[in-house]
Structure formats: structure tokens, C-alpha cells
Amino acid sequence: MKNEFKVIAQIIQNNKRVLDIGCGDGTLMKYLKVNQQNDVRGLEPNKDLVQKCIAKGLSVIEGDAEKELTQFPEKSFDYVVLSQTLQAFLDPKEVLRQLLRIGKQTIVSIPNFGYWKVRLHLLFKGTMPVTKNLPNEWYDTPNLHMCTIQDFVNFCDNNNIKIDKSMCLTNEKISEITNKNRKYKNIFSQLGVFLIQ
Amino acid sequence: MNNEIKNIKKLIINQSLELDCGKIIKDFPLAYETYGNLNKNKSNAILAFHALTGDQFCANINPITKREGWWTTAVGPNKAIDTNKYFVICANVLGGCMGSYGPKEINPETNKLFGTTFPVITIRDMVKAQKYILDHLGIKKLLAVIGGSMGGMQVLQFVSLYPDKSYSAIPIACSASHSAQNIALNELGRQAIMADPNWKKENSTPDKGLAVARMAAHITYLSKKGLQEKFGRKLQDKGSLKFSFDADFQIESYLRYQGATFVDRFDANSYLYITRAMDYFDLEKQFNGNLSLAFKNTKSKFFVISFSSDWLYPTSENKEIVIALNACGANVGFVEINSDKGHDSFLLNVPEFLKTISEFLNSTYNEAKNEK
Numbered sequence: 284m285k286n287e288f289k290v291i292a293q294i295i296q297n298n299k300r301v302l303d304i305g306c307g308d309g310t311l312m313k314y315l316k317v318n319q320q321n322d323v324r325g326l327e328p329n330k331d332l333v334q335k336c337i338a339k340g341l342s343v344i345e346g347d348a349e350k351e352l353t354q355f356p357e358k359s360f361d362y363v364v365l366s367q368t369l370q371a372f373l374d375p376k377e378v379l380r381q382l383l384r385i386g387k388q389t390i391v392s393i394p395n396f397g398y399w400k401v402r403l404h405l406l407f408k409g410t411m412p413v414t415k416n417l418p419n420e421w422y423d424t425p426n427l428h429m430c431t432i433q434d435f436v437n438f439c440d441n442n443n444i445k446i447d448k449s450m451c452l453t454n455e456k457i458s459e460i461t462n463k464n465r466k467y468k469n470i471f472s473q474l475g476v477f478l479i480q
Numbered sequence: 481m482n483n484e485i486k487n488i489k490k491l492i493i494n495q496s497l498e499l500d501c502g503k504i505i506k507d508f509p510l511a512y513e514t515y516g517n518l519n520k521n522k523s524n525a526i527l528a529f530h531a532l533t534g535d536q537f538c539a540n541i542n543p544i545t546k547r548e549g550w551w552t553t554a555v556g557p558n559k560a561i562d563t564n565k566y567f568v569i570c571a572n573v574l575g576g577c578m579g580s581y582g583p584k585e586i587n588p589e590t591n592k593l594f595g596t597t598f599p600v601i602t603i604r605d606m607v608k609a610q611k612y613i614l615d616h617l618g619i620k621k622l623l624a625v626i627g628g629s630m631g632g633m634q635v636l637q638f639v640s641l642y643p644d645k646s647y648s649a650i651p652i653a654c655s656a657s658h659s660a661q662n663i664a665l666n667e668l669g670r671q672a673i674m675a676d677p678n679w680k681k682e683n684s685t686p687d688k689g690l691a692v693a694r695m696a697a698h699i700t701y702l703s704k705k706g707l708q709e710k711f712g713r714k715l716q717d718k719g720s721l722k723f724s725f726d727a728d729f730q731i732e733s734y735l736r737y738q739g740a741t742f743v744d745r746f747d748a749n750s751y752l753y754i755t756r757a758m759d760y761f762d763l764e765k766q767f768n769g770n771l772s773l774a775f776k777n778t779k780s781k782f783f784v785i786s787f788s789s790d791w792l793y794p795t796s797e798n799k800e801i802v803i804a805l806n807a808c809g810a811n812v813g814f815v816e817i818n819s820d821k822g823h824d825s826f827l828l829n830v831p832e833f834l835k836t837i838s839e840f841l842n843s844t845y846n847e848a849k850n851e852k
Contacts (some may be wrong), residue, residue, distance in 0.1 A: 300809075333813075333815045334839070336813070337815065337840050338839035338840070340847055341784075342781065342813040342843065343813050343814075344814040345803060345814055346814070355806055355807075356807055356809075359809055
């Protein structure tokens, strides 16, 4: 399981209800179900991936988060997880609003556009950055609304969203983001993981 | 044919059942079949509900019609619903014409065929009647209830009536309340039957009317794309148009054949009663307009399945069920299967569909086993 999921799993307490938005093939869901006795549900737009999840015994609904989050009642899950997809929505602000409505707490991870390799790519090559975490060219990227760790923190501040925990990942390393080190982490982290409410 | 029907397996239900219409029935027969073996713990039983024109013979040759079972694509040894592993129960619904209590049976009070004196029945009546079979077999908790179309409605009604009697529930290509379009289509079929001068005439059957009802209904089970690809404008005889009202086109001939063979195996009055039961089905109304209350106490794990080209029970109607289940925090998975075969997809060889049921049942079976 990738490090990002390890960080997310560590944040989630045992025996809680979890909704995984864009759950893919259900790797995180399966881990949470088996190892942490979480009651997990998933929403995934890709039929093949939904069927993979069903085969694993995971309850996953085929659907598009942009349209179908309204069906979940308020605070019906302890955690709602959104892994590296916020930037791909047409209206990330509305999706985030829905996540916060459904979950008592929400875990959002974002690929950090402030990562030094991204910055250098644009600075020296003068073309849109293509990196390990952002592998697509500008014309075929699903990422419509890229942001940096600092952007996301600013967004939360401006929208009265409380950040309970912020973690960052660089290659194999996992560390915590604090007010003091945020400027530094915004340059040297590939990924930010936030627990918000 | 009636003599052969007497020989098929039936359970005489000695209890009295109050129907939704208010009438009480007792000592009534329910014909059923089982496939595979019930294990020692009685934990591998699956109740399969049939659709409008189905019967209890889902996985073997029907001894009356000599036709292959209606769900041989899915049920049988090493199939998606593997009878080497699971014990599958399938009963002919109340109102049916394959041995269960219906309009084709003799009314013991008058010694005449019931015909249209049979009480109007509902999906809920059908489900309550089938529950007696589970009691008879000593099955306390099913592994799954499964069914497509009207079978799916029975699945929903079953979990609503008996929230802890099935480990899982698989409603396929169905709806929680019959739409205006579907009521309209059923009414078209009923009017075709009732317009036949032979309807209600003694010693005759409204074959023409029933055949037209079947032809109309059959179109609704397919998709426009499927029809176009299979038939297009192909002519029956290679020559040119005959400038008559004979079946020039292959599609006409195909539909006529569907109608003609249907009347040999189905009772026109059963068709009236069962379509009526479907029209009356409104699970939402049973719970004062809040469908999620129907599933409030459910402990079943749901897997809702729809088909992309099904316009009779479209994905949107299946999703209404998913939404209601989510609203009450039930355990639900959902997938829309890509298929050009229309509503009938659940009866046909649609590999992706069969694979997904097989895998769901398999994981559910393992989970249920570990829970004990």
C-alpha cells in the first residue's frame, strides 16, 4: 500500500464509519476494513474499478462525486476521504462543502504544486510541469485546479474550515506540517494530507 | 397440461394469509423447485424471485413446457449462482400459472376455474407466501435474495418485510415503485387480452390478445440499438416487399413467433393479475412517501445492478433505491452494467453481469461464514 494511504489510515481511528470518494480498486478500503475494523463505503466513477471492489466484498457505488454526494445524509460518516482528486473537479469548492457536510471529519490529500521540482520545471523549462505525481501534459491532464499546500491552508482559513492535522509526504518520508515549517514544507513536499472539519 | 401440473412439486400452505385486498386465503398451493444441496448449517440458501412470465423452473428444463429454465445463464453447477455451492430456491408466485395458487386453479368452493374471480394480489402477498417455503425448509437466514425486474421488486419487498432474514439482497433492473410508463405498458397488454372475444368465454382462451400483449411487452425488454443490430430492415424472404400485411420484416416474424409460443405456456388471466401486482407496487407509499424507511431496520448487504440500455427500469430508477439505502446508512453497492441487450440483459449471457454476481455472492458467502 502506498505511503499516502498509510498516513490516511493512521489518522483514521478503529471501528469508525468511513466513506472513500474515488476509492479506485479499494486498496485503502480493504486495509481499513481488515486491519482497523472500519465500516467502509466507497464511491467510484469507473465501472471496472467498482466491480473490482465488489469482488473484494467492498460496498462501492458507481457514481460521480461532483453530482452524487448530495444523497448522503449530514454527518453520516465519521470520516470522508478524498485522495488526490480535489483538483480534478469542476467545482472543488462545492465538492469540499459536500464532504464537510457528510463527514464529521474529512481527510483530503493534494499533490503539491509548490514542490521544488515543479517550480524549477516551470522556471527553467518554461513548460507546464510534468513530474512523477503530475504525469500528464497540459492538454490531457485531469487536474483542472492545481494548488499548493499553502493555497489549501489559505483556502481553509478563508472558508472557516478547521485543520485538525496536516501531514506531508516526500518520497518515503512522512512528516507533520506546522505553522513554523509550512513555508519549507511547501517547497519540499510532494503531497499534503489534511484532516479538516 | 393440467394433469402434468398436478404432479409438480408444491407446498400446501395450511396457514391463512390475509391479502392486501382484504381477502383471506388458506390451504393454498405454492409450487417451488430447489437446486443444489442445503448445507448442514442451512447457511447457503438463496431465494431467487422470478419476473412477470417466469416460474419456479429457473435452472432446469420445465417439465410442462419442455423449455429451458428462464435463468440457466446464471443458475446451475459452476455458473454465477453456483448450485454446487449454493442451495437455490425458486417458487412460482401467487397468481402464477405453473402450479401455484392462481386464476388457473379450481376454486374449491365453486369447483370452477377461478379466472377473474381470483382475488387481486400484490407483490407483498407474493413475498409473504414465499416466506412459508423458507419456514417449511427450516431456513432461518438466507445467504441472498435475488431477482430481476418483478423479481427485484420482490427482493425489495422481502428485505423490507423481513429485515434480518437475508445476509444480502440483490435487486436487479427494477424499481421501488412502478412508473407511469410501466403502468401504461402493462395496461396496453391487459387491454389486448380483454379485447379478445375469447376472453372469459368458457373452454376457450384469449390467445390472440395474450400474444399481442406479449409482442408489445417483448419490445420493451429489448433496446433500440439491439433491435436495429439484430434485425435492422432485414426481410423475412430474401425477395422484395410483398405489398400485403404478412410478416415482411424479420422483426415482425420474430415478434409473432414470440407471441405465438407465449400463449402455449402462459395463462392470460395470470398475465392480468401479475401485471396488476407490479402496477400496485409502491414501496415508497408503503412507508408514507419515505422509501428509506423501508430499509431502516435492514441488516442485509445490498448490491443494486442496472443495465445501461434498459429503458423499462432505467438506471435512474435503480439509483433511487441506492439513494434511499444511503439515506438510512444501509450497506449498499451499485453498478450499471454496459449492455445493448436492454431490460432482458439480466436473463441473457452478459458476461460482465454474471461475473459481478458471482464475485459478490462469493465474497458474501465468505463473510457470512466468518461471522458465524
